[in-house]
Amino acid sequence: MLEAILSLGGVGFCAALALGFAAQKFAVEVDAREAAILEVLPGANCGACGFPGCGGYARAVASGAVAPELCPPGGPETVARIARIIGVAAIAVDPQVAVVICQGDQQRATEKYRYLGISDCRAAQKLADGPKTCPGGCLGLGTCAAICPFGAITMTDQHLAVIDRDKCVGCRKCVEPCPRQVIKMTPRSVSVHVLCNSHDKGALVRRYCQVGCIACQLCKKAAPEAYVIEDFLARVDYRHAVKPTAGVEVAIDKCPTHCIRDDNPPPAPVPDEKPAPQAA
Amino acid sequence: MKIKRFPGGLHPPEHKSTAARAIEPCSLPDELVIPLAQHIGAPAEPCVVIGDTVAKGQVIAQPRGFVSVPIHASSSGVVTAVEPRLHPMGRPLPAIVIKPDGRDAWPDGLEGGMNPLLVDPLTLPPSRLRDMVRNAGVVGLGGATFPTHVKLSPPGGKKINTLILNGVECEPYLTADHRLMLEEPERILAGIDILRRILGVERVCIGIEENKPDAIAVMRDACAQRDIEVIALKVMYPQGAEKQLIFAVTGRQTPSGGLPMDVGVVVQNVGTAAAVADAIIHGRPLVERIATITGPALVEPKNLRIRIGTSLRHLVAECGGLREEVVKVIMGGPMMGHTQLSLDVPAIRGTSGLLLLDKNAVATRSEGPCIRCARCVSVCPARLLPTTISAYARRDMIAEAERFNALDCIECGCCAYTCPARIPLVQSIRQVKGAILAKRRLS
Numbered sequence: 001m002l003e004a005i006l007s008l009g010g011v012g013f014c015a016a017l018a019l020g021f022a023a024q025k026f027a028v029e030v031d032a033r034e035a036a037i038l039e040v041l042p043g044a045n046c047g048a049c050g051f052p053g054c055g056g057y058a059r060a061v062a063s064g065a066v067a068p069e070l071c072p073p074g075g076p077e078t079v080a081r082i083a084r085i086i087g088v089a090a091i092a093v094d095p096q097v098a099v100v101i102c103q104g105d106q107q108r109a110t111e112k113y114r115y116l117g118i119s120d121c122r123a124a125q126k127l128a129d130g131p132k133t134c135p136g137g138c139l140g141l142g143t144c145a146a147i148c149p150f151g152a153i154t155m156t157d158q159h160l161a162v163i164d165r166d167k168c169v170g171c172r173k174c175v176e177p178c179p180r181q182v183i184k185m186t187p188r189s190v191s192v193h194v195l196c197n198s199h200d201k202g203a204l205v206r207r208y209c210q211v212g213c214i215a216c217q218l219c220k221k222a223a224p225e226a227y228v229i230e231d232f233l234a235r236v237d238y239r240h241a242v243k244p245t246a247g248v249e250v251a252i253d254k255c256p257t258h259c260i261r262d263d264n265p266p267p268a269p270v271p272d273e274k275p276a277p278q279a280a
Numbered sequence: 281m282k283i284k285r286f287p288g289g290l291h292p293p294e295h296k297s298t299a300a301r302a303i304e305p306c307s308l309p310d311e312l313v314i315p316l317a318q319h320i321g322a323p324a325e326p327c328v329v330i331g332d333t334v335a336k337g338q339v340i341a342q343p344r345g346f347v348s349v350p351i352h353a354s355s356s357g358v359v360t361a362v363e364p365r366l367h368p369m370g371r372p373l374p375a376i377v378i379k380p381d382g383r384d385a386w387p388d389g390l391e392g393g394m395n396p397l398l399v400d401p402l403t404l405p406p407s408r409l410r411d412m413v414r415n416a417g418v419v420g421l422g423g424a425t426f427p428t429h430v431k432l433s434p435p436g437g438k439k440i441n442t443l444i445l446n447g448v449e450c451e452p453y454l455t456a457d458h459r460l461m462l463e464e465p466e467r468i469l470a471g472i473d474i475l476r477r478i479l480g481v482e483r484v485c486i487g488i489e490e491n492k493p494d495a496i497a498v499m500r501d502a503c504a505q506r507d508i509e510v511i512a513l514k515v516m517y518p519q520g521a522e523k524q525l526i527f528a529v530t531g532r533q534t535p536s537g538g539l540p541m542d543v544g545v546v547v548q549n550v551g552t553a554a555a556v557a558d559a560i561i562h563g564r565p566l567v568e569r570i571a572t573i574t575g576p577a578l579v580e581p582k583n584l585r586i587r588i589g590t591s592l593r594h595l596v597a598e599c600g601g602l603r604e605e606v607v608k609v610i611m612g613g614p615m616m617g618h619t620q621l622s623l624d625v626p627a628i629r630g631t632s633g634l635l636l637l638d639k640n641a642v643a644t645r646s647e648g649p650c651i652r653c654a655r656c657v658s659v660c661p662a663r664l665l666p667t668t669i670s671a672y673a674r675r676d677m678i679a680e681a682e683r684f685n686a687l688d689c690i691e692c693g694c695c696a697y698t699c700p701a702r703i704p705l706v707q708s709i710r711q712v713k714g715a716i717l718a719k720r721r722l723s
């Protein structure tokens with residue numbers, strides 16, 4: 001019994017000595033600021049900053065290699081806190097939100113062929129440029145939804161990707177994988193968007209989509225400052241649309257194909273309805 | 281003697297109902313749409329403009345780079361457009377449109393070719409022969425359309441000692457090579473002599489599957505005077521794939537990531553050999569090919585000699601039109617062919633067949649979960665684990681898929697064909713192969 005205690009205790013003591021020595025000798029110097037920065041980062045490890053995880057970004061910021069405003073999930077608050085830690089003036093970042101600029105789901109847009117392959121938009125795009133007739137529309141196979149680290153993208157049962165602007169932190173991870181480049185980053189301060197990604201001429205767009213932009217200019221006539229039309233496709237001019245005077249929303253009802261949408265509608269008035277009949 | 285074959289593979293129903301139908305010429309269509317991209321490698325560069333009058337066999341587009349070949353007018357007429365047209369790959373790609381004048385005339389009143397050779401081709405130096413093959417636009421006619429002159433130019437240090445002629449035609453439905461071997465063996469043999477001279481090889485074998493006993497007999501007969509082996513192979517898809525054919529014929533295993541020339545072999549399709557003979561002996565460029573137009577939706581399936589650029593619609597009309605609604609149109613064979621969006625697409629150099637399927641021939645059951653039956657593993661001729669690679673592919677686990685040798689997949693489709701859960705295995709593997717190559721290009 002005694003020798004067992006002694007020998008185990010001895011082994012433990014030697015190990016403790018060795019560990020203690022190693023801890024001293026090989027100590028990794030942790031920059032206090034790095035730890036502090038890591039503390040204020042959201043810890044999502046989403047990679048939007050371009051570094052492997054929040055730790056990598058914290059180290060890079062602490063070393064002064066990169067600016068403190070590269071963390072979109074953190075938002076302006078985090079930027080301000082990091083700026084305080086490293087002692088620089090915070091630059092105001094314009095928070096962004098991703099938008100799928102397409103409403104052409106299975107019911108409203110036609111398909112070139114019936115796709116039966118894997119649920120991956122990138123794979124589908126390789127087969128004759130994707131099953132959707134429209135060259136820019138959402139394929140609805142959910143590649144972006146699978147990638148979004150924040151669960152902000154859902155697929156409708158009519159196969160269209162929709163981004164929840166309350167959950168989207170603007171990390172941009174969905175933008176590049178989408179083979180149709182139909183996800184755009186927009187300033188959070190503007191909630192009105194032209195939801196179409198087809199540069200085809202109006203007559204052609206009408207043939208394959210009920211809700212496509214036909215470049216009829218009506219939105220631009222209604223709010224000349226807030227819209228631009230380029231290459232047969234209208235888009236909100238986000239630089240000016242932030243101004244209350246731009247009148248970006250006055251064009252919404254003017255669009256004949258209803259492809260302008262306000263993602264931030266005021267709460268709908270309580271419908272004037274009879275109360276549901278009581279179960280007997 | 282044991283009948284030769286490769287490991288893995290399967291034997292889908294053959295459906296070779298056109299095997300007994302002699303090759304027929306196809307009528308001249310109203311319009312020829314000749315795409316500039318008809319081969320692997322850089323597309324050709326047009327050298328005619330709208331309004332030009334062209335003769336049959338005239339060069340209308342020049343090659344760009346070494347891995348590229350010229351394109352020729354497949355009939356005489358007037359160039360009416362140089363513009364993107366729907367290509368068999370499913371998107372509009374640049375093409376030269378010719379309105380035939382109906383005379384189908386070669387230049388300067390020549391018959392059946394441009395400048396018939398007046399000397400014995402076998403006295404010409406290999407480099408000259410190789411240039412002639414290239415100038416005639418010859419590409420692999422089995423369907424891969426790899427420029428033939430490139431395959432005939434092994435880099436220094438690679439010693440080629442065996443030439444294998446591919447007369448396997450393992451894809452269901454297709455019978456074009458079969459008919460060619462039966463009807464025109466002398467063209468093939470003339471081509472073999474030239475290929476042999478270019479490569480300087482001793483051993484020449486022709487691999488033919490056992491389901492074509494008549495072709496085996498004809499070729500054996502024709503080869504009697506020559507030192508050429510005709511090898512009967514077990515009926516097994518994908519025997520016509522290069523590495524599988526090499527293994528079946530010579531027992532040599534092409535290393536992972538390697539090429540046939542790494543094991544001293546060059547494989548050429550029998551149709552390509554015939555095209556080489558035409559090119560050298562008659563100076564006739566590749567302006568037509570033999571294709572099987574078939575399928576249950578067609579009234580009268582046929583083997584046709586078609587001009588490059590003929591629309592699929594014209595080919596269907598040539599075979600008596602459609603019997604019923606066509607649900608799926610496939611260019612090439614059912615295993616590796618390309619599904620078409622429309623019949624208004626031209627036949628190109630790689631069009632070995634056209635398959636018109638009705639609703640009974642097209643299954644559209646959706647996929648279920650993998651039941652771990654390992655059927656895909658036992659049929660994979662590349663000896664891969666399709667289910668594992670596919671699972672990695674679908675989770676974007678590119679490095680893992682690469683470790684399981686995804687790049688060795690030959691996309692034969694055996695795994696997806698056999699999978700009882702109908703998992704699109706090949707599509708996902710093809711997807712991850714693209715991702716692996718993209719990653720390699722980046723690093």
Ligand code: SF4
Pocket residue numbers: 100121137138139140141142143144145160161177178179180181182183
């Ligand atoms: S937005 Fe892009 S990635 Fe997302 S479902 Fe649509 S096509 Fe696919």
Ligand code: SF4
Pocket residue numbers: 656659660661662663664665666688689690691692693694695696705706709
């Ligand atoms: S993994 Fe590739 S090579 Fe193997 S059976 Fe499937 S398609 Fe053919």
Ligand code: SF4
Pocket residue numbers: 649650651652653654655656657666667695698699700701702703705
């Ligand atoms: S054949 Fe299909 S079900 Fe069977 S192991 Fe392979 S993937 Fe799974």
